[in-house]
Amino acid sequence: MTIDSSDLLKKAENVPTFDDVPWDFPVAWDPGGGESDGRAAVREVVHRYQRHGFAIVQLPRGTTGEHSLAPIAEALRLGAPFVPPLYRLNGNTPPVVSRISAGLNVSTPDATHPSFGRTSGQRLHTDGTLQDIGEIRTTLLLCQSVSRTGGDTRLFNATAAYAGLLATDLPAALALATPGCLVRRATVNGSDDFNAGPAFAVVDDQLVTRYSLTDTDRWEVPDGISADDLWRGTAYLEKCAEDPTLYRELRMAPAQVLVLANARLAHGRTAYTDDPRQPRCMFRTLHEREPSPELTPCP
Numbered sequence: 194m195t196i197d198s199s200d201l202l203k204k205a206e207n208v209p210t211f212d213d214v215p216w217d218f219p220v221a222w223d224p225g226g227g228e229s230d231g232r233a234a235v236r237e238v239v240h241r242y243q244r245h246g247f248a249i250v251q252l253p254r255g256t257t258g259e260h261s262l263a264p265i266a267e268a269l270r271l272g273a274p275f276v277p278p279l280y281r282l283n284g285n286t287p288p289v290v291s292r293i294s295a296g297l298n299v300s301t302p303d304a305t306h307p308s309f310g311r312t313s314g315q316r317l318h319t320d321g322t323l324q325d326i327g328e329i330r331t332t333l334l335l336c337q338s339v340s341r342t343g344g345d346t347r348l349f350n351a352t353a354a355y356a357g358l359l360a361t362d363l364p365a366a367l368a369l370a371t372p373g374c375l376v377r378r379a380t381v382n383g384s385d386d387f388n389a390g391p392a393f394a395v396v397d398d399q400l401v402t403r404y405s406l407t408d409t410d411r412w413e414v415p416d417g418i419s420a421d422d423l424w425r426g427t428a429y430l431e432k433c434a435e436d437p438t439l440y441r442e443l444r445m446a447p448a449q450v451l452v453l454a455n456a457r458l459a460h461g462r463t464a465y466t467d468d469p470r471q472p473r474c475m476f477r478t479l480h481e482r483e484p485s486p487e488l489t490p491c492p
């Protein structure tokens with residue numbers, strides 16, 4: 194299969210950057226602050242999301258609960274949360290908001306889920322890798338309570354790293370854009386579903402990724418692709434994840450929400466230990482849209 198390099202090169206000119214991220218200044222989000230304040234907050238989130246690939250929102254102190262995400266999704270015009278089809282297998286009716294908490298999910302079906310039910314670290318990945326590349330545009334992650342130690346959120350600017358590969362080693366970059374090079378296999382809910390897609394592509398005029406390095410993902414050399422090209426590309430990206438201009442870790446505070454461009458950045462988590470009296474707890478929703486300041490009606 195021949196990949197159109199001109200489209201990749203053109204869209205690589207517009208990727209997120211971690212330059213000048215206002216790390217210590219989340220966007221204040223106060224529902225009681227009036228309409229103009231609300232619109233200004235939405236505009237600022239959209240601006241940071243487009244420029245940096247993410248934004249941190251600070252809700253009023255004490256805001257908790259899985260229902261806190263819906264008003265933010267509505268204000269950002271993200272549409273209804275997406276629930277991966279494998280969670281509906283075997284007649285299951287999963288919640289649209291996922292609870293990520295090893296301490297609170299002990300006696301639930303999520304107790305063995307590698308992210309939702311364990312304190313271990315998570316390697317870099319994108320959410321929804323069983324879906325087509327670019328399908329899950331946005332992840333919302335609400336921090337309700339923090340861990341005693343660890344549990345930092347890892348952010349890797351995968352599309353900016355890939356833009357560097359395109360500029361320096363085109364054959365390696367094209368190997369990573371070839372369908373079948375990145376295989377994700379499901380391991381939850383009895384599903385054996387899998388998706389063998391590219392790691393990078395242009396979708397809807399945007400360079401997007403499904404870069405993922407977890408235990409359920411693996412690289413494969415597609416037909417017609419040189420193994421050397423593919424392994425040079427994967428090694429380049431792993432090296433980029435040591436570069437502080439492309440990789441950062443941040444510790445979210447209670448009542449903060451990460452608005453993440455899931456198709457632009459990869460993310461992960463460091464391992465954590467809990468305070469048994471108040472375990473770490475995060476809530477997550479997935480969305481097929483990017484945030485928009487446009488005042489279009491929600492579906």
Ligand SMILES: [Fe+2]
Pocket residue numbers: 318319320460
């Ligand atoms: Fe994730």
